[in-house]
Amino acid sequence: MAQAMALYLAGRYAEAEVEARAVAAARSRSRDDGYGPLALSIAALATGAQGRHGEAVTAYDALLPVFGRIFGAEHPHTLKLRSDRAQALSALDRHAECEAECAAVARAAARGSGPELALIATAARNGLIYALCAQDRHPEAETLAREGLAAHGEQDRFALVLRLGLARSLNGQARHEEALTEAERADELHRGLPAEQRRAETGAAEMAVATALLGLGRATEARTRAAAAHDACLSTFGPDHRRTAEARTLLDRIDGT
Numbered sequence: 001m002a003q004a005m006a007l008y009l010a011g012r013y014a015e016a017e018v019e020a021r022a023v024a025a026a027r028s029r030s031r032d033d034g035y036g037p038l039a040l041s042i043a044a045l046a047t048g049a050q051g052r053h054g055e056a057v058t059a060y061d062a063l064l065p066v067f068g069r070i071f072g073a074e075h076p077h078t079l080k081l082r083s084d085r086a087q088a089l090s091a092l093d094r095h096a097e098c099e100a101e102c103a104a105v106a107r108a109a110a111r112g113s114g115p116e117l118a119l120i121a122t123a124a125r126n127g128l129i130y131a132l133c134a135q136d137r138h139p140e141a142e143t144l145a146r147e148g149l150a151a152h153g154e155q156d157r158f159a160l161v162l163r164l165g166l167a168r169s170l171n172g173q174a175r176h177e178e179a180l181t182e183a184e185r186a187d188e189l190h191r192g193l194p195a196e197q198r199r200a201e202t203g204a205a206e207m208a209v210a211t212a213l214l215g216l217g218r219a220t221e222a223r224t225r226a227a228a229a230h231d232a233c234l235s236t237f238g239p240d241h242r243r244t245a246e247a248r249t250l251l252d253r254i255d256g257t
Contacts, residue, residue, distance in 0.1 A: 001035060004042050008049070009196040011236060017046035034077075037066045041081055048084075049200075051240030053091040060085035074108050076116045083124045090127060091242040095134040102128040122148060122158045129165035138172035145169055157197040160189050164201065167208040176215030183208035202236040203229035203243055207250060219254055226250045 001023055007016035020043035027036035040063055048056035060081060067078040086101040102124040109121035125148050132141035145166035152159055163186040170179035187205035190198050206229035213222035230247035237244055 001039055001042070004039060004046075008042060008046050009199070011199045013046040013049040013237075017043050017050070020046065032070060034070050037063055037070060038077065041067075041077075041084070044088075045084060048088050048091065049237060049241070051238045051242070051244065053088050053242060056088045057085060057092060060088060074112065076112075076120060079105050079109055079117070079120050080123075083120055083127060086124070086127045087130075090131055090134065093134070095131045098127055099131040099135070102131060119158065122152060122162070126158070126161040126165055129162070129169065133165070133168045133172055136172065138169045141165060141169035142173070155189060155192075157193060157201070160186055160193065160198070160201055160205075163189065164204050164208055167212070171208065171211045171215060174215060176212045180209065180212035180216065183212055199236065203233040203247055206232070207243075207247055210250060210254075214250075214254055223251065223254045226254055 001020075004016050004020040004023060007013075007019055020039045023039035024036045024043065027033045027039065030036070040059060044056045044059035044063070047059065063081060064078075064085070067075075067081050071077045082101060082105050086098045086105065089095075089101065090098040105124040106121050106128065109117045109124065125144060129141045129144050129148075132138070132144070145162050148162040149159065149166065152162060163182055167179045167182040167186060170176070170182060183205060187209060190201060190205045206225045210222045210225035210229060213219075213225065226247060230244065230251055233241060233244040233247050
């Protein structure tokens, strides 16, 4: 399990998937053993990180009743699985479902206490912000992002994703100067994080900067940043990942201006 997660955090997603599935196979004989399902949840994460989002959702769907039976409906393991599944739903453009699930996970996490549940609530809030932006509800997303940043004092990956969500919501409202400021802050924060904390957000800050620059009429600068984002996503996640596709779409948009 530790090896599989270490491989995932190192960005070696295909190897992480193989290792996690090997753990699950070794633990498959016991119906009530938690390690096998936890290993399969790591495999699902690694599957999604390689751009196989539909396959990841299928895996999460199969794991949800197992997690509920073994750990309980509101155990942190179960709530994290639901949050991860919601993010995968969004990658499939199932944004209304993602919104509903992230809101439910955030409410459930808020009923508990402790740092683990607080982080799950923040992750669910991030998924909710993304889903709202994808449905063109940018003012709602902005409010959630600002509330999250005010409540989250650490300068960590969760602060990064909240700031990225804020930049996305501002770009969606054509407030590109403000969006550029937030995107540049996110970029600086991203560069300062340890590799294992920043890898999952590869390309996101560059895309937020590029979108803001394009909105400000600075297309040449925007293309440079968008191309860098696309190359980084392609190298890290592969061609089928939702962020790689988003970067490609942004490049096409810039080239069409």
